[in-house]
Amino acid sequence: MFFAGVSLNGCVALQLALDHADEIAGVAVICSAAKIGEPQAWRERAELVERAGTPTMVAGSAERWFAPGFIERHPERATALLHTLQEADRHSYARLCEALGDFDVRARLATITVPVLTVHGAHDTVTPPAAGDEIAAAVLGATVVAFDDAAHQAPLEQPEATAEALRAFLAGAR
Numbered sequence: 320m321f322f323a324g325v326s327l328n329g330c331v332a333l334q335l336a337l338d339h340a341d342e343i344a345g346v347a348v349i350c351s352a353a354k355i356g357e358p359q360a361w362r363e364r365a366e367l368v369e370r371a372g373t374p375t376m377v378a379g380s381a382e383r384w385f386a387p388g389f390i391e392r393h394p395e396r397a398t399a400l401l402h403t404l405q406e407a408d409r410h411s412y413a414r415l416c417e418a419l420g421d422f423d424v425r426a427r428l429a430t431i432t433v434p435v436l437t438v439h440g441a442h443d444t445v446t447p448p449a450a451g452d453e454i455a456a457a458v459l460g461a462t463v464v465a466f467d468d469a470a471h472q473a474p475l476e477q478p479e480a481t482a483e484a485l486r487a488f489l490a491g492a493r
Contacts, residue, residue, distance in 0.1 A: 321489060323347035325474055326446070327415055330355070330422050333454075336431045337424060345434035345492040347485055350443055350471050352450030353457075354423040361420030365413040373407045380404055386442040386470045396475055428457035434492040435461040438484055440469030440476065462488060 321344050324332040329351020336346045367375055381390065381401055390397040435458045437451030448465045455461040464484045469476040 321345050323349060323485060324351065325349040326351050326471065327419060333424050336433050336435060337427055340432050343433050347436040347438065347488060348454060349438040350440060350446050350473050352446040353425040353428055353454055355419055355446055358420040361416045365416035368409050368416065369413045372409045373412050374405045377401050377405050383445050384471045386440060386468050386476055389476050400472065400475060428454060431458045436484065436488040437461060438464045438473055438481060440471060440473045441465055441467045442470040445471045
């Protein structure tokens, strides 16, 4: 079984590679990292969302998630994703923030034995390309793909290129 995950689910991919290598044939870590942000910032975000709801996250996410000009070129795609954020359950979102605050597998990356692909957008300020380079430097044989015209939502911004990267990875990992 292969697993691909974006952002938080990229963290899940790394955790699966670390804890279930006997069941996982490979993982794709897309717009993610072995550690995202700082614990205190995630706790503060969780507290804000608990009090005020997920609509408080929409404007900042619109700025961080998309490469310059993407929203203007593809308003329907960007709006659809931002709408799902606005409608997300605030309590669940807060728990996910807390989980991200506690997530840090950097010290364990070198123990990963399954094939790993990292995909990043050049404009990603949440998990910059250096996060993929960090994973690749620690995981033997990891593959890194970076898109010049993408930020934190590479599969939405560059769907064909992301699909091709996944196809090539899967073909090579089998």
